[in-house]
Amino acid sequence: MRLRIMAVGLTFAGLSACNSQNAITENRQSPRPVITMADVVPVPKHTTLEARQQQQRFLVNNTKRFRSRKKASVYYVAxxxxxxxxxxxxxxxxxFGRAWLLDSTNxxxxxxxxxxxxxxKQYDKALFVLYKALEKDKANARLLTDVATTHLxxxxxESTPEDLLQSKKLLEKALRQTPDAADIYYKLAINSYYLQEYNKAWSYLHRSLNKDQGKADKTFIxxxxxxxxxxxxxYVR
Incomplete structure (x- = not known):
C-alpha cells in the first residue's frame, strides 16, 4: 500500500510516504555528495567593477536605511x-542571499x-545547512523539529532507515524542550508507524489529538x- 500522509501544521505541508516494510528493508542509498557552504548559500562573486560597486551600494544603502547591517539582515529574512x-x-x-550578504552570522x-x-526535495543540501543552523541554536525545538522533518x-x-532513526532522536529531543507540542507528538506517531511500532504510533497520535484535534488526518488513521x-x-475500520 502506498499512502500520502498530510502532516497538518508541520513545516512541510505534505509528506509522500512509501510502504513501511519496504522502506525499512530496501535501502538503496547512494553515496552522499560532498556539500560546501558555497553550494547551499550561492552568493555570487562579482567579477566586474560595476557589479562590485552595485553590491557595495546595496550594503551601504541598507546599512543607512536600517542603521546597522544586522537590522537590515533581519528585514530581508522577514x-x-x-x-x-x-x-x-x-x-x-x-x-535569504541578500540577508546573508548583510550578516552572515545570522x-x-x-x-x-x-x-x-x-x-x-534537495534533502542533502537541506540537512547540511540545517545542521549548520542547529550548531548555533542547539536547544531550539522548532529547529530540531524542522531537521527531523527533513530526515523524514x-x-x-530514499528509504534510508538511518534517517528514520535520526528523525526519531531529534523529535524526542524537541519534545523534551516543548512537552506540550501537538505537532511533535504527531510526527512521532508517523515516525513510529514507519518503524512498525504501532502501539507507540497510536499513543503519540492520541496525545497529539488531545492537544489539537485539528491534526487528525483520515489517511494516516x-x-x-x-x-x-x-x-x-x-477509531475503527
Whole structure:
C-alpha cells in the first residue's frame, strides 16, 4: 500500500510516504555528495567593477536605511519568510542571499535556506545547512523539529532507515524542550508507524489529538488501522 500522509501544521505541508516494510528493508542509498557552504548559500562573486560597486551600494544603502547591517539582515529574512510561506521559493532564496550578504552570522538565514531546499526535495543540501543552523541554536525545538522533518522527507524519498532513526532522536529531543507540542507528538506517531511500532504510533497520535484535534488526518488513521486496531477504541475500520 502506498499512502500520502498530510502532516497538518508541520513545516512541510505534505509528506509522500512509501510502504513501511519496504522502506525499512530496501535501502538503496547512494553515496552522499560532498556539500560546501558555497553550494547551499550561492552568493555570487562579482567579477566586474560595476557589479562590485552595485553590491557595495546595496550594503551601504541598507546599512543607512536600517542603521546597522544586522537590522537590515533581519528585514530581508522577514521578507524571505513571507515569500517562502507564499511558495515563492526562488524569491525566498534570493532574499535569504541578500540577508546573508548583510550578516552572515545570522543563523536564521541558514534555517531558511534549509526549509527552501527541503521544499525543493534537495534533502542533502537541506540537512547540511540545517545542521549548520542547529550548531548555533542547539536547544531550539522548532529547529530540531524542522531537521527531523527533513530526515523524514529523505527517508520517504530514499528509504534510508538511518534517517528514520535520526528523525526519531531529534523529535524526542524537541519534545523534551516543548512537552506540550501537538505537532511533535504527531510526527512521532508517523515516525513510529514507519518503524512498525504501532502501539507507540497510536499513543503519540492520541496525545497529539488531545492537544489539537485539528491534526487528525483520515489517511494516516486509516493506514494505522490497517496495521493495528486503536487500543483506545476511538477509531475503527
Amino acid at each position: 521578507q524571505a519568510k513571507r515569500n517562502y510561506k507564499e511558495q515563492k521559493l526562488d524569491s525566498a532564496a534570493y532574499l 543563523h536564521t538565514i541558514l534555517w531558511g535556506y534549509g526549509l527552501v531546499y527541503g521544499q525543493q 522527507g529523505r527517508f520517504y524519498k 486509516a493506514a494505522l488501522l490497517e496495521k493495528q486496531q486503536d487500543p483506545e477504541g476511538k
